[in-house]
Amino acid sequence: MAPTIEISKELYAKLEKLAVGFDTPEGVIDRLATNYDSSNVSTDTVNVPQPAASRLDADDQKSFIAKVFADVFGVTPRPFGQKAGRWVGVSDDNDGVQWNVALPRDSAEAYLGVNLEGMKYRDWPIARLLLSEKENLTLIELRDVISAADLITVHLTRDAWQAAARPQIKEKQIGVSGKALAALAEQEWRAMVDEALECLDAAQGFLARGKQEVTLEKSGELVERETSPHLTFRTLIWDSPPTSMEEAMACIEAAQQRLRPVYDWVEGHLLGGVNLGLYDEHESGYWAVTEEKAKDLVGKNIYLHKKQAGPSWHGGLVTAYRVVNYEDKPRVIFTYKPALPQKGVKAPSLKWGPYAEKLLTEDGIHLLHKDPKGLGLWGPAGKNAAE
CATH class of the missing domain: 1.10.1220 (Arc Repressor Mutant)
Known part of the structure; x- marks a missing residue:
């Protein structure tokens, strides 16, 4: 005792x-x-040191990061990491797109991640994302408009399954997995998407795990296993742990701001529809909507989402579009029937900028877009904007 x-x-x-x-x-x-x-400390007083980076071993850092993660994201973190794996960490345990913090076992670094696993969840969201990207490589468009693309790495990997376990395999990496988003070429991303889809069962509409031959790292044995793709975006939080909770929270919040457009991009795919772009509180958007693209959107669902605070989105079924001149520049105006947010997704704000077209018809809400260069995304408008 x-x-x-x-x-x-x-x-x-x-x-x-x-x-x-x-x-x-x-x-x-x-x-x-x-x-x-x-010889250095008196018998009367002891100066207790704060936990500095050099004093945090792996278990200490995992405990430290769990506390910081809980404070920043307001959730009870779920630990992850296999004994044989390279990474340990915590996540928000969301069904679908997740925030996580990953710690390499061989260094004091910490990374914030946007994570989408190859799990069923609600109708295989990773399959929906990959199939959408196969048709339209919107990640490449996002790459060109976010400022932190050089600080974000793209990881598309292959998970092999043995019951509930995921043994380490030599074929883990897909394509140029681990490359900076800023340096990711269109053909590289296309090849990664195609290879990732091969991890799923095409005969079931890609809504189930596939089966592939893989090499077990531990034994070198070639075996057939069920497989699924796994998508993660990472950005560095710190090289070594900070000395205070306040500094740690500031580091994670800064990393979250860098990854926010990527999180919204993944989440947008899961809402189902065509991603028109990002917008912020000042109504300044990023993605171009040309007349040619507008034609393809009629009869499809569209959505937009906030750049900073989320999840928040709006959208619906596009019923018509027209091109108008505004300030001597072409604008595309969509008319769409608003869709309600899914359960668990926050409804969007209806506070819009002064250039929103103030039209509200029986057919739906008209949504105004600026010209492709320096695109702005606006709407809904009218009397609802003041509510």
């Missing part, structure tokens, strides 16, 4: 505050005892 040391509530509270990165107050005491130097 372990001996018991009685301390005051005040001292325990101090130890608890210092326990970030150590799990428990006992961890703080153990670290103090380990580092105690009687």
Whole structure:
């Protein structure tokens, strides 16, 4: 039976505050005892160090990141990572697109990720994304308009399944997986999408795992296993852990801002429809909508989503479009029947900029778009804008 040391509530509270990165107050005491130097520390006072990067081993960092993740994302984080795998970390455990933080086992780095696994969830969302990209490589369009594309890496990988386990395989990487988004060429992304779809069962409309021959890393044995694709985007949070919760939260929030357009891009695919683009509070968008593209959108669902705060979107079935001149430049105006957000998806704000076309008809809400150069995305408008 372990001996018991009685301390005051005040001292325990101090130890608890210092326990970030150590799990428990006992961890703080153990670290103090380990580092105690009687020649430099008086017997009357002990200066308790904050958990610096050099003092955080792998378990400490995982505990530290879990606390920070919970504070930033407001969820109870779910740990992940296989014993034989390269990565450990935590995620928000969302069914579909996820936020996660991944920690390489061989370094002190931490990465924020936007993650979509090859799971069934609600009707195989990764299959919908890949099939949509096969028809229209919108990731390449996104690559060209976001400022942090050089700080984001694209990972499209192959998971092999053995019951609920995912053994490590030599064929894990698909194409140029791990390449910076800014450097990803159109033909490279197209090849990755095609190879990723081969991990699914084409006979079932890609709505099931496929079967492929893979090489087990541990034994080198060539075996047939069920497979599925796995898409992740990552950006570096830090090279080594910061010394305070406040600094750690700021680092993760900055990384989240870099990845927000990518998160919205993935989420948009899962809503089902044609992605017209991103917009922010000032109604400045990024993706061009030409008359030629407008013709292809009639009869299809469209959606837009916010650049910063989300998830928030609006959209619906396009019934018509027309081209008008506005400020001596061509504009495409869509008319669409609004669609309601899916369960769990926040409804969009109806606060729009001064250039929105103020039309609300029985056919739906008219949505105004600026010319392809410096595109702006606007709508809905009219009396609803003031509500």
